[in-house]
Amino acid sequence: MKKLLIIPLIFLLTGCWNYRELNQLAITTGIAVDKENDNYKITIMIANSKKSSSSDGSITPSAAVYDGTGQTIYEAFKDTSLSVSKQIYLSHIDVLVLSEEVAKNNLTDVIDFLFRYPQTRNNFYLVLAKDKKASDILKVTTPLETFPSQNLAKNLEITDKLQGFTYTVDFTDFTKSLVSEGINPILPSVTVIGNSEEGNKEENVQQNEPSTYLKLDMLGLFKKDKFVAWANPNQSKGINIINNKIYILGVIIDYQNEKIVTEITEMKTDFKVENNKVKITIDTTGAIQEVNANVDLYNLKTIEEIQNSDVEKIKEYVNDAINLAKDNKTDIFGFGNYVYKNNPKKWNEIKDKWDDEIFPSLEVEIEVNLKLQAKGSINNIVEVRE
């Protein structure tokens, strides 16, 4: 009886449908989307697995870049596959770069394909390309990583924790803020320093200081799914503060015309929206990191003054950010979401008017509790004696 079961199996061996060998796949590590005369242009970066010609079989992967155009993203991919000798495989995308023009039109059209295709996973990062075409950004070689897309992704991950004014968005977060009520998405951006033509070549990484490299830049604000504005570094810091995404933030204040840097390490932000008023509460602790002024850190009053200046600075960041959002009539912080969650009936009445009318007219009240706990390894400034 059991032997009869094996016979139908043999018929199934004729061509396993989903069977693909690894070297038949073009493993895509990064995608860039541009707009070219009303068509979408897609540039993909493939991990090239060709073995180098040395006889001991040393493995050096390298990247290959291809592009294609089409009226929809799907067609553009098909166009790209006409020039690639392998099957495009999208499960290992690290980063998706979008140009400004694409972001200014309906972004949902662009990401719908990636949303629906079962191969793509949802943990890649999205970035905007500032002042350059997205494909240029993808082609810049770096001495630190083999693939530029990996370089970008790792850069995003690290700076997310270190800087405080970039904002790392992965696909789940982006789509969640797109579809949720009362919140609009934000994306980081990246730009090329130097000549982008040169950046494409191997010689760029063979000198000690590459002449062309990538640098993370300002945040981009969206309204629904269209890009509307850039945020400068102070405003970006404010956005991060309100969205509770700060791990480390450096606050620079002027004290007697010199600069003192306080590093904030824990920041917890809470906000409440009631009756057209937003109350933001920020609890932080900080440590003095760099003192360039001639102050006496043993003096309690000095510490208090530094603390107050820090608080003012933080409030300034937050106000900058909120004003920017109000000017562009887009609620990127989720105040509307808060109203929806806690007072759904009221939200139903005002949700159509929220972004345009009510949000710009919200009063903002900020309360900052800062504890300047530490001063670093030394207690006072370095006094140079004769």
Place this chain on the structure above:
Amino acid sequence: MKVTNSEYACLSSFLIRSLFFGPAIYSILHFALQDGWISIIVSFILSFIPLIIYYKLLNCNPNDNIVSLNNKLGLIGKIINTILTAFVIFHASLILWNLTNFIYSQFLFQTPLIVIAIIISFGIFYISIKNLTTIARTGTVFFIISTILYFIAALSLIGKCDLNGLKPIFNSGIMPILKGSFSSLGLNIFPLFIILIIPKNNIKNNDKIISSFFKVYIFRYLCMLSVLVICVAILGIELTNLYQYPEYHILKTINIANFFQRVESVLSVQWIFDAVMSIALCLYYVKESITKTFNLKNKFNLINIICIISILIIANYIFTSNTVAETFYKNIYPFLTSIFFLIIPLIILIIVKVKKT
């Protein structure tokens, strides 16, 4: 062919979870939106009604399973048996459709649907030709493996939960919550009727049935509740409603220490186990029912082969498209199960009680 009471409880738990990971979550969340968890709690309370009916049917005559009980009622009983058997075949093919659709859309998306269904049917066929003790023991092993995988998944995701995603509470209103409960009852609880194929005397320690059954039942309910809550908390209700299999997409976001990532394929195996075991149980029901009602002998396991082929054919050609399937599961199927698995057992119970007095 004896079954212990813990094995009995494990077998029943598969029937509860088999339709949960696709249609049930979809219908609950589409009716009740973010109050889905309230729907589940309400359905837990309401589920005592069918459970009491099933328990009384179990106790009617400790030597008979539901099929021989019906046969004793004469011609009406045989007609009822045939109708119930046909509906159980239908239920099994719906579970098979769900599993095939899941595998087709996430794993093997270029393989024809019929081939996926055939390869799953091999596994199901092999289980169903064994006797009841083997099926029960296999059930225990798979229950343990499913539970371990569930705990790994839940513990990895619990750090990302944001309970604010469950607000606003009670926004949907009472009617949608009740509709969600009803679909949860229809898709998850009423199929428990199929476990009545095992007569009471074939269960060892049958005085402890209720306690062991309830332990497993409450545990499974908590699993379902927690899966729903985690899905809505992490993804937000709009995104959860957008995805076809939100639990699978939740598993894609697991990333612990940059090492334990990309594990969704391995952790989703628990659903394949659930579905396969419940279809095997349905097949066992059908086999028993046909042999006892029509007094046939099961030579060369012919009945099993015919049933598996009919389940295959129904599962492949019943729905013309995905949207038709979703509407069917959401709107129509809970009513069908309530007729066949609730009202008919009630009728049987009444007839048996009348006959006894």
Place this chain on the structure above:
Amino acid sequence: MDQELDKIINHIKTMNGNSTDINVRYFNIHNQKVAFIFLESVANDDKISNFLGKSLSISVRSKKNLFENLFDSINNTIPNSKVKIIDNYDDIFYHLASGFTCVFVDGYNKAITLETKALLDRSVTEATSEPVLKGPKDCFIENILANMGLIRKRIKDPNLYFEETKVGKRTKTKVVIGYIKDIADEEKVNLLKKKLEKINIDGIIDSNYIKELLTDNQKSFLPRVISTERPDLTAMGLLDGKIAIIVENTPYVLLLPTVFADFFKSPEDYYTKPFNASFTRILRYIAFFIAILVPAFYIAVTTFNMEIVPSSLLISFSIQRESVPFPTIIEVLILVISYEILREADTRKPQIMGASISIVGALILGEAAVSAGVISPIVVIVISISAVSGMGFNDPDITNAIRIWRILFMLAACLFGIVGIVILFIIFITKLNSIEVLGTPYLAPLSPFSLKDFKNSLTRFPQQKIKTRPTYFNKKNINRIGSDK
């Protein structure tokens, strides 16, 4: 049987075709002809001459009827203990072949046999196939009485019963069933005895024949009976409630009934610290599943479900695959088959040719094939992990079973990826669950779940904590520590 001496002797000689090892010695005592027959190949000359010297001289002196006197004198004087009276030719030949000497007196149709067996077996030596570092090192030999003695001296309980049957029409091999009466399950013993009676075969050479004949109606690749060379393992099994089957002329003793967890225990676990033993046991379970599943998982992950692999690893895999002309499944199959051939060659070779085959094999498989571009380095690693994990078991039956299941899983993976592995795993577990050895489920204590028995199957708790014998074997006298109920 005839009464005249010459006819008897002739009959016996023609029964055996006048074999060269039949020796007959005639006597004439008080004018009565007496003859001894023995088979020189199995009888011990010293003992025979001992008998001839002592007892016959006594009988010569007495005057009564020789036959009855002979019996008394043999009974009272001969030093060895086994004396029987036989009256048919089959039994005579059986005893002659077992090393007995037969005494015939002219005019009587009965024979007296007494044991004068030669020592044709080796002495009790160190176990070769199941070595243990810190424990008793004696092992069974081919003599059934010595084997029984090795067990008897470890369990001095009067409840240790040994019951004997003869199996095999031509070989008439002695088969002894040993069990402890008030621990082992009566039903199982009776079932076993009935099965042994039903065996209808012409020869039993080794205990493996009995193993096959007892379990032939359930076809499975996994072993269902433990066969061991160590008396300490047998004694532990008897105390757990198992039944031992000792077969003549083979040092391997069978232990029934067994469960799957028994193949992962080794006697060494009880001779070292409990924590180390638990660690090693869990490691063995993991090794079993690694050995079966890793090649299949590799094939599934590189051909169907590539999303499981992180990006950098995937790129390195694909670079390695670039240079290989074969599809993955063929590559893995080539390596598995060549590994199996190497292993087979390794076990069959005599010691002298020792190291060369392993070195040649490793060189061929490792360096040369990779450099020639026939296989990729990662496949070599995968197969070596799987092979090494599969070798850590006591019983070669498990290793053979792993071979077959490994290939089956690989085929399932190459057809359908992870889904294929899952379906085959379901079939694997169902198959294991359907095996029942003498009524004990094969996957106990996992399958009829009993948490108490995990103490001695999955891990090895200290002796004080293992309070009961395995509940899936027996129901009475369950307590090991404390008083028996």
